Amino acid sequence: MSRHPFDWIDARAEQRARAGLVRTLRPRPAESPLLDLASNDYLGLARHPEVTRAGADACLRWGAGSTGSRLVTGSTELHAELEAELAGFCGFEAALVLASGYAANLAAVTALTGFGTLIVSDSGNHASLIDGCRLSRAVTEVVPHTDPEAVRKALDGHDGPAVVITDSVFSVDGDAAPLTELATACRRYGAALLVDDAHGLGVLGDGGRGAASAAGLAGAPDVVCTATLSKSLGSQGGVVLGPARVIEHLVNSARTFIFDTGLAPAAAGAAMGALRLLRREPERAARGRAVARELYERLTTAGLDSVAPDACVVSVRAPSAEAAVRWAADCRAAGLAVGCFRPPSVPDGISRLRLTARADLTDQQIADAARVIVTTAPRG
Numbered sequence: 001m002s003r004h005p006f007d008w009i010d011a012r013a014e015q016r017a018r019a020g021l022v023r024t025l026r027p028r029p030a031e032s033p034l035l036d037l038a039s040n041d042y043l044g045l046a047r048h049p050e051v052t053r054a055g056a057d058a059c060l061r062w063g064a065g066s067t068g069s070r071l072v073t074g075s076t077e078l079h080a081e082l083e084a085e086l087a088g089f090c091g092f093e094a095a096l097v098l099a100s101g102y103a104a105n106l107a108a109v110t111a112l113t114g115f116g117t118l119i120v121s122d123s124g125n126h127a128s129l130i131d132g133c134r135l136s137r138a139v140t141e142v143v144p145h146t147d148p149e150a151v152r153k154a155l156d157g158h159d160g161p162a163v164v165i166t167d168s169v170f171s172v173d174g175d176a177a178p179l180t181e182l183a184t185a186c187r188r189y190g191a192a193l194l195v196d197d198a199h200g201l202g203v204l205g206d207g208g209r210g211a212a213s214a215a216g217l218a219g220a221p222d223v224v225c226t227a228t229l230s231k232s233l234g235s236q237g238g239v240v241l242g243p244a245r246v247i248e249h250l251v252n253s254a255r256t257f258i259f260d261t262g263l264a265p266a267a268a269g270a271a272m273g274a275l276r277l278l279r280r281e282p283e284r285a286a287r288g289r290a291v292a293r294e295l296y297e298r299l300t301t302a303g304l305d306s307v308a309p310d311a312c313v314v315s316v317r318a319p320s321a322e323a324a325v326r327w328a329a330d331c332r333a334a335g336l337a338v339g340c341f342r343p344p345s346v347p348d349g350i351s352r353l354r355l356t357a358r359a360d361l362t363d364q365q366i367a368d369a370a371r372v373i374v375t376t377a378p379r380g
């Protein structure tokens, strides 16, 4: 009897179930009774009336879709306006908006590397950067997490172009990359520095201008940043920021830019609305960071194992994948939505609850959230 071509999928599903790693979708209602510490809406802008209005207005004016790839009909004046605003806000010469942060990372990594390039990549980098390295045809050396000395060693002796790639804030533990030291190492060896600021834009730097701005690297001729519009800005989409010649090179060579439909006008409009708001209310960035620190203090004082947050991500370690799933479910039952990170989403194999601080949480909500997490924590 011939075997079915998808039988292997059942075998994989059984393996996953045995390891406690099954993932399921849980569609949320429009109005959820849960207190949200699971989303990436760090500044609480996804539902801010000014941001949703800007998105709706853009949709009505420009249409539901962008109608084509950016090089054909998918570039509207709104896209150009958003790119100028992002470049100006973050302090870079130019910007290019793509359909997602994932696409922005694939674009930046693949367009800036190729045969003969050495990529030096932090072991904690996001999956989209890792996939960019895989697609690049460059040699990738993965170095230990946040270790500038390891980066120096990797660059030493390499003859030819090199790019050092790092998240600014790592999505799993919420710790920051040593950008100043990395930039120094890059300059010593003539390497470019590519920083994914997905978790830094809107949170780090003066008024949320991002990690490169905070480190004094924004606008540097050898630094390129990527970011998503889907976290602090409460919208959707991605951006590459850098010198004008890099952005022009991407327009002409980045496959996830050229062969992808332009960002939907509603998303571009909402991101513009969020940037306008952030310029007017720069204190939102500092409030997000303060909420994260308050949450961290409360959890560690109660004996939980967490890493000091550098932005809005607060991670708490769990003894096992099963324990993390149960913990997240218990939080949920108590009215609190939290993220649950398990292999393969964690580079070190340690499962965690992943909490996101939001600038719009009240002190009472922070206290309630911490109480629920502590009282439902696995014992022993």
Ligand SMILES: Cc1ncc(COP(=O)(O)O)c(C=O)c1O
Residues within 6 Å of the ligand: 100, 101, 102, 103, 105, 126, 128, 167, 171, 196, 198, 199, 228, 229, 230, 236, 237, 238
């Ligand atoms: C560090 C990092 N980079 C890139 C992305 C991808 O961004 P997007 O969701 O806009 O594709 C994410 C998460 O979504 C992320 O956490």
